[in-house]
Each structure stands twice: as structure tokens, then as C-alpha cells.
Amino acid sequence: MTEFKHETVLLHEAVAELHVQPAGLYVDCTLGGGGHSALILSELTTGHLYAFDQDQTAITYNEQHLQPFLRQQKVTFIHDNFRNLQSDLAEQGVSTVDGIVYDLGVSSPQFDDAKRGFSYQRDARLDMRMDQRQALDAYQVVNQWPYEDLVRIFFRYGEEKFSKQIARKIERERQEQPIETTTELAEIVKAAIPAAARRHGGNPAKRVFQAIRIAVNDELGALEASLEQALNLLKPHGRLAVITFQSLEDRLVKRMFKEQTTIPDLPPNLPVIPPELEPHFKMVQKKPILPSAAEQTENHRSHSAKLRIIERIR
Ligand SMILES: C[S@@+](CC[C@H](N)C(=O)[O-])C[C@H]1O[C@@H](n2cnc3c(N)ncnc32)[C@H](O)[C@@H]1O
Known part of the structure; x- marks a missing residue:
């Protein structure tokens, strides 16, 4: 390197x-x-x-x-x-x-290397593992974890008010096809939040990405x-x-x-x-x-x- x-x-x-x-x-x-x-x-x-x-x-x-x-x-x-x-x-x-x-x-x-998948501003496969040997990654959390677990991590680790709405939107989207990338997820999060709330409180993807990162790496x-x-x-x-x-x-x-x-x-x-x-x-x-x-x-x-x-x- x-x-x-x-x-x-x-x-x-x-x-x-x-x-x-x-x-x-x-x-x-x-x-x-x-x-x-x-x-x-x-x-x-x-x-x-x-x-x-x-x-x-x-x-x-x-x-x-x-x-x-x-x-x-x-x-x-x-x-x-x-x-x-x-x-x-x-x-x-x-x-x-x-x-x-x-x-x-x-x-x-780790954050700047797009392919590590930590940043919602850089397009990459959902990953977020600090340890490359680990099996659990962000793709699995987003595509396989039950609705209740997503709500729990968004709420607890992201302190996200709209945890339920975001988890429900993810559930709906992944039924159609897997959510593969950071930018896809960031768009889904944005779309799940009421328009009025989008104008305040910073980018909601930031909180959701933080939550997923904390969960992936425990x-x-x-x-x-x-x-x-x-x-x-x-x-x-x-x-x-x-x-x-x-x-x-x-x-x-x-x-x-x-x-x-x-x-x-x-x-x-x-x-x-x-x-x-x-x-x-x-x-x-x-x-x-x-x-x-x-x-x-x-x-x-x-x-x-x-x-x-x-x-x-x-
Ligand atoms: C903020 S950086 C540390 C920067 C360092 N103090 C310096 O001066 O460059 C955090 C580092 O800790 C590692 N890390 C985070 N959690 C860890 C864990 N549970 N076990 C081992 N390493 C961990 C990350 O991979 C990352 O390289």
C-alpha cells in the first residue's frame, strides 16, 4: 500500500x-x-x-x-x-x-477507500467490515436481517427517529431485488423519510450507515x-x-x-x-x-x- x-x-x-x-x-x-x-x-x-x-x-x-x-x-x-x-x-x-x-x-x-463500502457518498458494494476475514457484512445485514432487527439497530445505534419507516422501505425493496450498493441504500433511506424531515437534521443515510457499521463490526x-x-x-x-x-x-x-x-x-x-x-x-x-x-x-x-x-x- x-x-x-x-x-x-x-x-x-x-x-x-x-x-x-x-x-x-x-x-x-x-x-x-x-x-x-x-x-x-x-x-x-x-x-x-x-x-x-x-x-x-x-x-x-x-x-x-x-x-x-x-x-x-x-x-x-x-x-x-x-x-x-x-x-x-x-x-x-x-x-x-x-x-x-x-x-x-x-x-x-477505511472510510475513503470506496470499495470498503463505509461511505454513503461513494458507490460500492455494501461491505463495512473492518476485518476482511469476517463473514458478516453490510450486504447481509441489509438484505437478510429481519425487520425488527433493522428497526432496533437504526434506533439504538443510529438514534434514527424514522427507523420503522426506513426498515419497512428496505424490506419492500429487497423483496423486489437485493440491495447491492451503498448509493442504492442511501437513496432508499432518503425516500423512506417524510419530505419535511429531509430538510432538517442532516443526511439520514449518515445515521443509518453508522448503525449498520456498528452492527456489522459489533x-x-x-x-x-x-x-x-x-x-x-x-x-x-x-x-x-x-x-x-x-x-x-x-x-x-x-x-x-x-x-x-x-x-x-x-x-x-x-x-x-x-x-x-x-x-x-x-x-x-x-x-x-x-x-x-x-x-x-x-x-x-x-x-x-x-x-x-x-x-x-x-
Ligand atoms: C481511528 S483508527 C486509529 C488511528 C490511529 N490511532 C492513528 O493514529 O493512526 C481506528 C483503527 O482501529 C481499528 N479497530 C477498530 N475497532 C477494532 C477492534 N474491535 N479490534 C481491532 N481493531 C479495531 C480499525 O480497523 C482502525 O484501523
Whole structure:
């Protein structure tokens, strides 16, 4: 691959918050174009980085891009879903680490490469798989999933008001002939929505495509399973930094971090908090870190980004 242009969001902020120790063990769960990985690696001396991506193109690209670090044996690429974080690291003989970063969502090359089928503005076969080895793709979701499941994902993952109308229109269209491409689907979505609603609230295809992408890649399921493992893997003082790009992901991260950093409800007459009930983690910042105004101007993709960090205290 010659071109792989991905502008890393919150690069310095996320890596600074990891407090990289030169001899530490780190994990980048979302290698992508290798921005976060490269910066972490530049701060390591005897330390090591394990970098995950389920997309072969990201791994292939970084075998070149991060080749100097690869030659120094400072980095190991793991071509897998980060939902297998703990078992994949165990295979490498790693059971605890000093820091983990997630920079969620799709990379720009995934989105911009028309044939990956992520964009409603680029004509392609319906695909949207981040992992090219996976069987389930957007074509199957659109053409085979029952009406009820389509309504559920459009509503839940796309927060789409007209979920039922859109699902019904898809059902009708696919009875005639399969819905093959991104542009066909985008037209069907547009036609399913009342004319008055089409003038407000942005392109409805955006919400529906987001919903299908989340479903195809089980993005929220993978994130939840992986974050639980990430918390288990952290050494004391180890930090976990997560960058999200949409509210469903951010809510999930926020809720999980809150659960880990607050004391459970105690009986009212308890004189002191028993040490075993003290939380194992502390929130590093109360509010999420947002990209600077300059970054938002330069990189449109950064607009919705939020960085949350948690630290193991015991
Ligand atoms: C936004 S990009 C990361 C960009 C990277 N931080 C950089 O600086 O270039 C997200 C990457 O994470 C990968 N990814 C998303 N979900 C994943 C998962 N569940 N398991 C493994 N990789 C995943 C995608 O394939 C994509 O390459």
C-alpha cells in the first residue's frame, strides 16, 4: 500500500496522559495509521508496544511505516479484534501492562477507500467490515436481517427517529431485488423519510450507515468486552486512555469508568469504608479532554472526539 493518510486525533494529549515509562509495556488497541503507536515508541528505550488492528491494511502499512521500531524489536503487531486483548497478550507472555490506548472508529483510509463500502457518498458494494476475514457484512445485514432487527439497530445505534419507516422501505425493496450498493441504500433511506424531515437534521443515510457499521463490526460489544480486560491488565499507576467519536461509545466508556471509580452503595450505619471496598481506579480528569480549537479547525474528523483517562491506584 502506498498511501495511508490518517490524521491522528488527540495525538499528544492521549500519549502525554499515558505517562509513558521508557522501560514500560504498552498496548495500542487501534493501530490504524500508527500515529499514537509511533509517539509511544519514540518514548520507549527498553520498553515494548503491542499494537492491535483487525484490519490487514493497517498492519501491512505499519510493517513499513514503523519498520525501524520493528527492527529494534520494540513493537509487536497483533492482527486481531481487541475483544481478544487478554488472551492475545497472554500468548505473548504478557499479563500486566503500564498503559493502554484506544482511538476508536474507522480510520480515514477505511472510510475513503470506496470499495470498503463505509461511505454513503461513494458507490460500492455494501461491505463495512473492518476485518476482511469476517463473514458478516453490510450486504447481509441489509438484505437478510429481519425487520425488527433493522428497526432496533437504526434506533439504538443510529438514534434514527424514522427507523420503522426506513426498515419497512428496505424490506419492500429487497423483496423486489437485493440491495447491492451503498448509493442504492442511501437513496432508499432518503425516500423512506417524510419530505419535511429531509430538510432538517442532516443526511439520514449518515445515521443509518453508522448503525449498520456498528452492527456489522459489533463495535459496542467488542469495546465493552475489551475495556473490562484492559482494566484487569493495568498495573498499579497504569493508565487507560480512550478516544471516542460518538455518544454511544462515550456513554459506555463514561459508565464503565464511573463504576470502577466510585464506592458501591454502603449500609448507612457503616463507620468507615472497609479497605476492600475502596475503588481500584481513579478518574484522571473529571471532564473529558477535547481537541483544541486549532485541531478542530485543521481536522474536521476531530470535532466529536472525547478523551477519557482512568488510572489504577491499587
Ligand atoms: C481511528 S483508527 C486509529 C488511528 C490511529 N490511532 C492513528 O493514529 O493512526 C481506528 C483503527 O482501529 C481499528 N479497530 C477498530 N475497532 C477494532 C477492534 N474491535 N479490534 C481491532 N481493531 C479495531 C480499525 O480497523 C482502525 O484501523
